[in-house]
Amino acid sequence: MAGGRPPARRLRLGLACTGWIADWAVHQPIRDGSPADVVFVASRDPGRAREYARRWSVPASGGWWELLERRDVDAVYVATPNADHARLALDAVLAGKHVLCEKPLGRDPHAVAELAAEAHRRHVLVREAYHYRAHPAPAGVLAVLRAGVLGTIRRIDVRYGWWLDRTDDVRLSPSLDGGALMDVGCYGLDLVGQLTRGLPEITGTRTLTGPTGVDLTCEVRLRSGPVRARVWAGLRAARPVCEARVTGTKGGLRLRSPFLPVMPGAVAIPLFGASWSSPVEVTAPRAAPFTSYKYQLDAFARDVAAGAWGAEEGIVGRAHLLGRVRERMTGER
Numbered sequence: 001m002a003g004g005r006p007p008a009r010r011l012r013l014g015l016a017c018t019g020w021i022a023d024w025a026v027h028q029p030i031r032d033g034s035p036a037d038v039v040f041v042a043s044r045d046p047g048r049a050r051e052y053a054r055r056w057s058v059p060a061s062g063g064w065w066e067l068l069e070r071r072d073v074d075a076v077y078v079a080t081p082n083a084d085h086a087r088l089a090l091d092a093v094l095a096g097k098h099v100l101c102e103k104p105l106g107r108d109p110h111a112v113a114e115l116a117a118e119a120h121r122r123h124v125l126v127r128e129a130y131h132y133r134a135h136p137a138p139a140g141v142l143a144v145l146r147a148g149v150l151g152t153i154r155r156i157d158v159r160y161g162w163w164l165d166r167t168d169d170v171r172l173s174p175s176l177d178g179g180a181l182m183d184v185g186c187y188g189l190d191l192v193g194q195l196t197r198g199l200p201e202i203t204g205t206r207t208l209t210g211p212t213g214v215d216l217t218c219e220v221r222l223r224s225g226p227v228r229a230r231v232w233a234g235l236r237a238a239r240p241v242c243e244a245r246v247t248g249t250k251g252g253l254r255l256r257s258p259f260l261p262v263m264p265g266a267v268a269i270p271l272f273g274a275s276w277s278s279p280v281e282v283t284a285p286r287a288a289p290f291t292s293y294k295y296q297l298d299a300f301a302r303d304v305a306a307g308a309w310g311a312e313e314g315i316v317g318r319a320h321l322l323g324r325v326r327e328r329m330t331g332e333r
């Protein structure tokens, strides 16, 4: 095209799953214009992979190792059950692929540190799919909070829960690393990590364990410098809940749906003492017409195209904290 810039190359993605979340995290964003294409889908069962490929118009399918051998795959989206994330991400990195891995990447800091070191060595990008941070609304609110709009933050309270009624769901399996903490509690811990420095101290946990052996609800209390935090997570929430309250020396803020900005307009509502406009501006519906998954895939594709590499900052600390919380919860029983 004379005079114009050549179009940036589209990211060629392989899926390491046939579950439902890839529709939200990959297929819909591509339909909405993300610069990526799904070129391969892998399953433990070749028949299921073929059927998925047919249904979603993916040109090729097969097993995990076939996916990693494909030269036409730039990056792998890992959305298997939690227990496999770090291992599959490492396989992919060793095969020279960039990785977008569903949250949580893991709770073994050694495995995640090895992954980060290999990503660095092989110049590939590894990102943990905390999609909410890619959305302009929560990202904007995090930015103003970090800039001190509430003064010094003193308290963070997060509640995220829903009612899981399927009895065969991977979230109910201890061996697949299910449970409320790993499913939704990890978001709350991530938010606390975004607003505090260093690894918080765990001051208490309270867990309701279900018949399959996973935590159906859990509450984690944390301390980080002057900040006290409480993170509640549930797979048995009487009513779906997703909210955070952040209180500082100058004011308080309630975030409605901070982790579910899939609808336009996750809103930050001043609780007291605050009369600013920026959180409201950044959450205005028209400012963010797409889902958080679309912003996440756009950013990942853009960063790969720009030659970014290495593991996302904070990835090892998050695994460390999750692991320590899980240990503490296990000690309760």
Ligand SMILES: NC(=O)c1ccc[n+]([C@@H]2O[C@H](COP(=O)([O-])OP(=O)(O)OC[C@H]3O[C@@H](n4cnc5c(N)ncnc54)[C@H](OP(=O)(O)O)[C@@H]3O)[C@@H](O)[C@H]2O)c1
Residues within 6 Å of the ligand: 016, 017, 018, 019, 020, 021, 022, 042, 043, 044, 045, 048, 049, 079, 080, 081, 082, 084, 102, 103, 104, 129, 131, 170, 176, 182, 183
């Ligand atoms: N970011 C978000 O908003 C979000 C939302 C939902 C889920 N997630 C994350 O995505 C991951 C998958 O959750 P999901 O709800 O999509 O699960 P799912 O529907 O059960 O899908 C998981 C997929 O993993 C594959 N798999 C590999 N080993 C498996 C095993 N031992 N047992 C069952 N399936 C296995 C299966 O594909 P094959 O059978 O074809 O191999 C299956 O389709 C979880 O880590 C979850 O935390 C994220």
